[in-house]
Amino acid sequence: MSDPKNQTKLYADPMGMFAEPAQKPSAENLPSNNSDNLAQQAALERQAAVINDTTTQKKFCQEFTRLETWLVFSEAIPICLGIHPRDTADIGIVNITAFNEAKALAKTSNGKTLKLINPHNQPALWRVKPADFVPWMIQQKLNSLQVLKYFYLKLEQDDNKQNIDSVQSAQIFGAAFAILVNAPSQCIDMNGNVSVEAVYNIMKSKANTWFKDDNLPLDKQKMIKLLTSTVVKF
Structure with a gap:
């Protein structure tokens, strides 16, 4: 594990990251x-x-x-x-x-x-x-x-509260994040908070998008419990 105190300090900007690019950035450049x-x-x-x-x-x-x-x-x-x-x-x-x-x-x-x-x-x-x-x-x-989003969610998961296969967790969390990122307006309740129930319903209706057998890997109660432990933070 790296320790920032022991790392060489950067007093210069060798890659020019803090100057404006010479030309307008685009894929063509x-x-x-x-x-x-x-x-x-x-x-x-x-x-x-x-x-x-x-x-x-x-x-x-x-x-x-x-x-x-x-x-x-x-x-x-x-x-x-x-x-x-x-x-x-x-x-x-x-x-x-x-x-x-x-x-x-x-x-x-x-x-x-x-x-x-x-x-x-x-x-x-x-x-x-x-x-x-x-x-x-x-x-x-x-x-x-x-995938980095999956890892973040897995880091936040409390393994002592959930006894679910890690592969299933990654799939479920990945699907939840995809829903939150791509359809945020459909995941918000009347109070402006993330609705775990709404996320679950979208995931269920489009299960074939994220799960191989076209079915959710867990029953509704376990899915809601797993999603609640993390998704509501966003």
């Missing part, structure tokens, strides 16, 4: 395949593998959810976008629209919606807990990795 920059091409291919392959994405998320904290700009945002921190210089993240959107929101959310461990340090040293940053990405409607 991303580098194309060419033999002149093999490192950049390899970094892009690794990101594509994380985004497109479920197994690779799970391994990627497991690697980083073990850490107690992330550096906001050089670790947290790239990780949530499927970019390994070691690839940030090669991949040219300052020219990726999603990175710049998250960076701008993080800068203005300090002390408000984003909970920082060390808000008084220079921005390059800002640190967050994964369990605080991932839901912030979701709340800001930023495009974080779907």
